[in-house]
Amino acid sequence: MTLLRQSGAQDVAADRARHVPGEEGIWVFVLGDMTVFALFFATFMYSRGKNPAVFARAHAELRVALGAVNTVLLLSSSLLVVLAVQRVLGGRRAGAWRLIAGALCCGVGFVAVKAVEWTQLFAARKGVGSGEFFSYYFMFTGIHLLHVLIGLAVLSRLIVVIRQTEFTDKQARLCETGGVFWHMVDLLWVVLFALFYLVR
Amino acid sequence: MTATRRVTLVWVLLLVLTFGSFLVGVEQGAGFASVGAVIIVGIAMFKVRLIGIHFMDLRVAPRALRALFEGYVLAVFVVLVALDIFVRP
Numbered sequence: 001m002t003l004l005r006q007s008g009a010q011d012v013a014a015d016r017a018r019h020v021p022g023e024e025g026i027w028v029f030v031l032g033d034m035t036v037f038a039l040f041f042a043t044f045m046y047s048r049g050k051n052p053a054v055f056a057r058a059h060a061e062l063r064v065a066l067g068a069v070n071t072v073l074l075l076s077s078s079l080l081v082v083l084a085v086q087r088v089l090g091g092r093r094a095g096a097w098r099l100i101a102g103a104l105c106c107g108v109g110f111v112a113v114k115a116v117e118w119t120q121l122f123a124a125r126k127g128v129g130s131g132e133f134f135s136y137y138f139m140f141t142g143i144h145l146l147h148v149l150i151g152l153a154v155l156s157r158l159i160v161v162i163r164q165t166e167f168t169d170k171q172a173r174l175c176e177t178g179g180v181f182w183h184m185v186d187l188l189w190v191v192l193f194a195l196f197y198l199v200r
Numbered sequence: 201m202t203a204t205r206r207v208t209l210v211w212v213l214l215l216v217l218t219f220g221s222f223l224v225g226v227e228q229g230a231g232f233a234s235v236g237a238v239i240i241v242g243i244a245m246f247k248v249r250l251i252g253i254h255f256m257d258l259r260v261a262p263r264a265l266r267a268l269f270e271g272y273v274l275a276v277f278v279v280l281v282a283l284d285i286f287v288r289p
Contacts, residue, residue: 035272038275038279041280042279064226072215082207086207195280
């Protein structure tokens with residue numbers, strides 16, 4: 001009994017040592033947004049199962065290389081954000097803004113590649129109305145692109161926050177929160193890339 | 201291992217997995233479409249888990265929050281694979 005009580009007390013102590021990364025509210029938003037996207041993913045897979053031939057034909061019109069480049073850009077930007085947040089939380093904030101600026105450049109690169117891709121598709125007369133596959137493609141990647149644009153605004157704000165002279169725990173928490181949002185943008189793209197570009 | 205080294209190695213692993221799933225995507229034409237889809241979705245969800253645990257720092261988060269995230273990854277994987285296997289024209 002005493003042993004049980006001791007191990008229970010240790011668990012409680014270990015849980016207290018743990019902390020929620022960023023503001024608690026961001027996790028309500030992140031998990032909610034991820035759930036909405038999970039419904040998008042399931043809808044896509046259901047429709048693909050019902051119309052395999054139509055989806056396979058439309059899928060062949062996408063350039064996998066462009067999707068792969070965008071995946072590498074977002075994964076790299078996420079790494080830069082993690083490294084910056086680690087510096088900020090470790091009290092080594094000098095230079096952290098440069099890492100965020102690097103992440104911002106990767107994010108801008110993502111938007112540029114998407115612009116090239118969509119321009120090519122529009123030139124080939126593919127749009128939201130070009131069948132089920134492209135309806136889902138433009139809708140889901142469009143909503144994701146909106147997330148990227150919001151993320152770019154968040155990263156820009158973080159650069160300003162990190163560079164200002166007054167910097168307390170509150171600002172450090174803000175950096176962590178912004179990082180969590182940007183990683184969510186990254187992980188949603190990882191699934192979108194797999195479903196639209198890779199699965200036939 | 202330092203935290204910087206750990207996240208950098210995770211990033212390398214994420215790039216390797218991206219390249220691996222890219223190859224599976226290209227090879228799907230060789231007649232194993234459904235197996236290919238399961239592998240691709242599996243790799244994607246494993247990548248999502250890596251991003252959550254190491255980049256979002258859920259490895260030090262309270263157990264309930266981590267469990268919610270891990271549950272999400274598992275549930276999405278199971279649902280997508282089930283839809284791939286059972287939904288037919």
